[in-house]
Amino acid sequence: xxxxxxxxxxxxxxxxxxxxxxxxxxxxxxxxxxxxxxxxxxxxxxxxxxxxxxxxxxxxxxxxxxxxxxxxxxxxxxxxxxxxxxxxxxxxxxxxxxxxxxxxxxxxxxxxxxxxxxxxxxxxxxxxxxxxxxxxxxxxxxxxxxxxxxxxxxxxxxxxxxxxxxxxxxxxxxxxxxxxxxxxxxxxxxxxxxxxxxxxxxxxxxxxxxxxxxxxxxxxxxxxxxxxxxxxxxxxxxxxxxxxxxxxxxxxxxxxxxxxxxxxxxxxxxxxxxxxxxxxxxxxxxxxxxxxxxxxxxxxxxxxxxxxxxxxxxxxxxxxxxxx
Amino acid sequence: xxxxxxxxxxxxxxxxxxxxxxxxxxxxxxxxxxxxxxxxxxxxxxxxxxxxxxxxxxxxxxxxxxxxxxxxxxxxxxxxxxxxxxxxxxxxxxxxxxxxxxxxxxxxxxxxxxxxxxxxxxxxxxxxxxxxxxxxxxxxxxxxxxxxxxxxxxxxxxxxxxxxxxxxxxxxxxxxxxxxxxxxxxxxxxxxxxxxxxxxxxxxxxxxxxxxxxxxxxxxxxxxxxxxxxxxxxxxxxxxxxxxxxxxxxxxxxxxxx
Numbered sequence: 001x002x003x004x005x006x007x008x009x010x011x012x013x014x015x016x017x018x019x020x021x022x023x024x025x026x027x028x029x030x031x032x033x034x035x036x037x038x039x040x041x042x043x044x045x046x047x048x049x050x051x052x053x054x055x056x057x058x059x060x061x062x063x064x065x066x067x068x069x070x071x072x073x074x075x076x077x078x079x080x081x082x083x084x085x086x087x088x089x090x091x092x093x094x095x096x097x098x099x100x101x102x103x104x105x106x107x108x109x110x111x112x113x114x115x116x117x118x119x120x121x122x123x124x125x126x127x128x129x130x131x132x133x134x135x136x137x138x139x140x141x142x143x144x145x146x147x148x149x150x151x152x153x154x155x156x157x158x159x160x161x162x163x164x165x166x167x168x169x170x171x172x173x174x175x176x177x178x179x180x181x182x183x184x185x186x187x188x189x190x191x192x193x194x195x196x197x198x199x200x201x202x203x204x205x206x207x208x209x210x211x212x213x214x215x216x217x218x219x220x221x222x223x224x225x226x227x228x229x230x231x232x233x234x235x236x237x238x239x240x241x242x243x244x245x246x247x248x249x250x251x252x253x254x255x256x257x258x259x260x261x262x263x264x265x266x267x268x269x270x271x272x273x274x275x276x277x278x279x280x281x282x283x284x285x286x287x288x289x290x291x292x293x294x295x296x297x298x299x300x301x302x303x304x305x306x307x308x309x310x311x312x313x314x315x316x317x318x319x320x321x322x323x324x
Numbered sequence: 325x326x327x328x329x330x331x332x333x334x335x336x337x338x339x340x341x342x343x344x345x346x347x348x349x350x351x352x353x354x355x356x357x358x359x360x361x362x363x364x365x366x367x368x369x370x371x372x373x374x375x376x377x378x379x380x381x382x383x384x385x386x387x388x389x390x391x392x393x394x395x396x397x398x399x400x401x402x403x404x405x406x407x408x409x410x411x412x413x414x415x416x417x418x419x420x421x422x423x424x425x426x427x428x429x430x431x432x433x434x435x436x437x438x439x440x441x442x443x444x445x446x447x448x449x450x451x452x453x454x455x456x457x458x459x460x461x462x463x464x465x466x467x468x469x470x471x472x473x474x475x476x477x478x479x480x481x482x483x484x485x486x487x488x489x490x491x492x493x494x495x496x497x498x499x500x501x502x503x504x505x506x507x508x509x510x511x512x513x514x515x516x517x518x519x520x521x522x523x524x525x526x527x528x529x530x531x532x533x534x535x536x537x538x539x540x541x542x543x544x545x546x547x548x549x550x551x552x553x554x555x556x557x558x559x560x561x562x563x564x565x566x567x568x569x570x571x572x573x574x575x576x577x578x579x580x581x582x
Contacts, residue, residue, distance in 0.1 A: 080418070083415055083417040083418075084417065085417070085418070204436070204437075207431060207434075207436070210428065211428055211431060213415070213417060213418050214414055214415050214416070214425070214428065215411065215413070215414055215415040217375070217380060217409070217411040218411055218414055218415075218477075218480075220380050220400065221378055221380065221404065221407075221408055221409035221410075221411070222404050222408075222428065222429065222431045222432055222484065223399075223400040223401035223402075223403065223404030223405070223431060223432040224400060224431070225400045263418065263419070264419075267419060267420060267421070267424070268418035268419060268420050269420070269424060
């Protein structure tokens with residue numbers, strides 16, 4: 001079933017990611033050639049094009065890559081924990097919880113609290129879903145998924161409530177959290193740093209996660225501390241989602257489609273799937289964001305709209321394909 | 325009876341599931357080289373007993389000793405080096421090759437961040453060969469039949485290669501040829517390589533043929549001991565509430581319902 005060696009798939013995805021970043025740095029209101037981009041990055045000079053590349057496009061491309069990779073990782077982790085390829089931070093309400101937390105902080109005027117509030121929201125969502133879906137001492141994946149869908153709907157209603165009661169002037173800025181938009185990204189460093197941290201921790205648990213996909217009992221009998229590992233991985237998915245939502249609002253479908261698609265090529269060995277999904281998710285969102293901001297330039301589309309428009313049919317196609 | 329200390333022992337064991345006590349005062353010793361069959365009606369607690377012996381659930385009372393140490397004192401990975409468990413059901417929610425799954429059995433032997441060694445790979449391949457699945461090593465498990473998946477799951481346990489092998493209905497989904505072949509393999513591991521095998525079985529004829537010892541789980545009490553004394557038509561008829569006759573054949577005894 002393995003058509004290509006794992007490392008070739010990762011190398012190919014890395015090349016695609018590189019191309020996506022190059023596209024993000026060259027395309028925009030002013031077209032800047034690859035050579036000029038390289039010069040602007042390697043030998044910074046005091047010119048307008050260089051400033052555009054370094055101060056506008058690079059941070060945004062970095063943020064887009066980090067958000068896409070974090071969402072794909074969160075999706076990968078949740079799919080393996082729930083043993084269900086339909087799990088994703090958006091579907092299970094983690095994104096909704098994070099957005100709700102962030103909006104509440106904004107409404108209270110506590111801008112510094114936006115990230116912690118988003119994390120708290122994602123974590124509350126995780127705990128809520130698990131608390132409600134827990135029964136007979138075991139977490140039944142199907143029930144968990146259904147509970148997640150309901151909780152996500154609940155967050156949606158709360159977000160609507162906040163939006164309708166918020167002062168007129170704040171609503172436009174708040175809408176950002178709903179659709180997923182990278183136009184506010186001015187720094188790329190924090191996102192990439194969080195991504196590196198999440199990836200290392202995820203890889204630490206990668207082999208245990210592969211075994212957890214085959215059932216808690218099988219994993220436990222092979223020496224995986226099931227409870228601790230499961231909790232740690234859920235917290236990790238919540239953190240990754242919170243960081244992604246803080247940077248870009250709730251972008252849907254990346255966490256669902258990317259792990260699913262990458263798994264078809266590279267298999268379910270988490271040691272390979274996790275990094276591959278991260279690179280693919282990063283590349284996809286960088287590409288999507290660049291298209292979103294250039295498609296109807298000078299106007300910018302929120303990237304979340306684009307990922308949904310592409311993600312829905314892509315996911316339906318993948319679902320049909322994997323049925324055979 | 326062997327004078328060596330038992331590899332797995334239970335003392336004053338009581339098992340319960342929510343709302344019901346399954347059994348109490350269960351005590352038996354499993355030595356290296358023995359092959360135990362756990363026999364009982366549906367819901368008698370065979371799976372609960374195996375999971376408890378595996379250290380995966382707390383008994384209502386009593387202790388399990390693995391190589392003389394209470395099993396709950398083991399770190400999960402250390403326990404997995406000595407004791408393995410084949411559950412009744414395994415999940416194949418995602419694609420994976422049969423070889424990948426068998427390699428999973430090596431998990432407790434491989435330190436974190438380390439890749440599988442050539443020796444691990446060989447053990448996994450040997451395990452697949454032992455269950456007759458070597459030709460399917462690269463096949464996606466999701467394309468395999470129920471019986472083939474069961475054999476791959478068994479290969480995972482063989483690759484883990486623990487001293488104590490606990491198996492919950494290992495012959496589920498298997499055709500009669502593979503049923504015999506799998507039990508022959510397990511009995512051989514016990515006889516020739518000193519493994520201790522404890523398995524829940526429904527086929528009494530095969531149990532009589534391969535088990536050296538048996539645990540009869542009745543509704544009132546649990547009998548444990550040498551297979552010859554326990555696997556009789558009289559005791560089994562009482563256990564199941566179904567009259568059985570023992571029919572001698574050239575290789576042993578078959579039990580048939582009347």
